[in-house]
Amino acid sequence: MNTDLCKFLNIQKPIISAPMGGAAGPDLVAAVSNAGGFGVIPLWGGSVDGLRDGIAQVRDLTDKNFAVNLNMSFPYPGLLEACIQEQVFAVSLFWGIEPSAIEAAKKGGLVVFVSVGTAEEAKRAVDAGADIIVAQGWEAGGHVWGDVATMALVPAVVDAVNVPVVAAGGIADGRGLAAALMLGASGAWIGTRFLASVEATIHETYQQGVLAATESQTEWYRDLYHVNWPNAPHRTLKNSTSLRWKSADNPEHGDRPGEGEIIGHMADGKQIVRYQSSTPNPGTTGDVEAMSLWAGQGVSLVRDVLPTAEIVDEIYQGALDVIQSCHANTCDT
Template sequence: MTPDLCRLLDIDIPILSAPMGGAAGPDLVAAVCEAGGYGTIPLWGRPVAAVAAGIDAVRARTGGNFAVNIRLDLPHDEAIRACIDRQVHAVSLFWGHSPATIEAARRGGLTVMVSVGSAEEARIAAEAGADVIVAQGWEAGGHVWGQVATLALVPAVADAVNVPVVAAGGIADGRGMAAALTLGASGVWIGTRFLASREATIHPDYRARILAAPETASEWYGDLYDGNWPKAPHRALANATARAWREAGAAAPGQRPGEGEAIGLDPRGAAVRRYQSYTPHPETSGDIAAMSLWAGQGVGLVRDVQPAAEIVREIHEEARRILNAAPGLLE
């Protein structure tokens, strides 16, 4: 199944874990790698020493290849250098365009994955030397770069480039994986399903809401949770914060109900404020349900807490069964 991507990443299963900031720590990334997939750890916005420490923490848990996720809208040259110095297998670049960064990473021996929201962005990244294109559909949870749904985006991107394409957005089981592969993807990028993994570093109340949510509970917002990350569209579970904001006429930042009030404390004791871009950690306290509970539209398919390795194997095996039966589906 998708040998080109698997050879490039040196993996057995073309399932990649999404770099969910605050949720995808070394344990989750390593567990996905150990199961034969490919983990991605978010290390953006950190000092070089913290980037190096994050890389070392994953390597202490797995000998498998993984990627370091880096935001292009933040200073990132030193992080790229740390990845090169640490001889990480790959970097995952998102939230911006930077052919120069792609070229620098490639010169340093890194495999480069670039997240895009359109076929034109994919072409630009591939021409700059990207090895893998991640086509992120509008259904994806967390911060969403584009506005095209996965079903339409993946084949458009696959037609536009000659490098492996990884489908992201709304994929939470083997049916979604099989569909993505038939659309032209070489693998899948999964986030929301891994929020229900035992290794995800999220608050129990957040996980419980993921497990109970229907597919309609995931909503797209242009600028709701903009604290610490302004002007960045995102998708999260509907909650009391979002309802109050809508009832107030979807007021602009600076005019929203309860804006700036402390609704909890992070593990260091710092205030978590309403409308802040923040992933509730297991040790976060306060009104967890009122915080930014990132989730994609695949959330309605997430019903059990499982080890990450079991999730990888289950999705892969289901996709194989479906694809093996495909010749008979139209008879």
């Protein structure tokens, strides 16, 4: 399975672990790169020193390449500059197409991934120098930039650009990877499946919720978990907070039931209020079930917690099996 993406990144398996703020730390990212895939670490939420420290931690765990994920709607120029100084192999830019950021990263010698929600955005990103496009369908867990489903988005993006395209959203096993390749993508960008990995840094209640949820138990919200990151659509598990809000007829913020209520604390003691955009970690205390439990529609395919390396192997082998049996069946008919 030596796709364009594999050749470009010099990897064996066209599997990229999605950056997941609060959930995908150095252990997970390094494990994916060590297993022959490619890890992406989100380092946009803190200081330049924190970013340098995160890069150093991944480098301590792997000599393979990985990318640093930056968020274009939070202050990023200092972080991008530090990525260039650190000479990370790649950056992944999401939440907006910023030609100047793409150009600066390219000028600094980095490989640039850009996440998009439409073919038109993909063209703009490639015109500015993007090397790899991440086409994120709205099935995806976490913050969701566009509103087109993966099945329709990926081929449209593939037709629009001449660089490797990676499919994101709803892919959680080998069948999903095989399907993405059939749509013309040259790899898959997978988040929710890795929430159920040994290395994911999430609270047990959240992980149990992921293991138990069916495909109809996530929901897309325009602005539900608005505290700390307003006006940024997202997909999470349905929970007591979303139920209360819907029972009250989906009010805007200012009028939401339980707004401002402290429902828990982070490991460092900081308060978490209802409707806060915050990933519950092992050290989080309080009513974890009521917090923002990011997850994509592929959640129904996630039924066991495995070491990250085994997840990468399972998805890769599963895709090979599906492709071979599909080929055999076609030849039979």
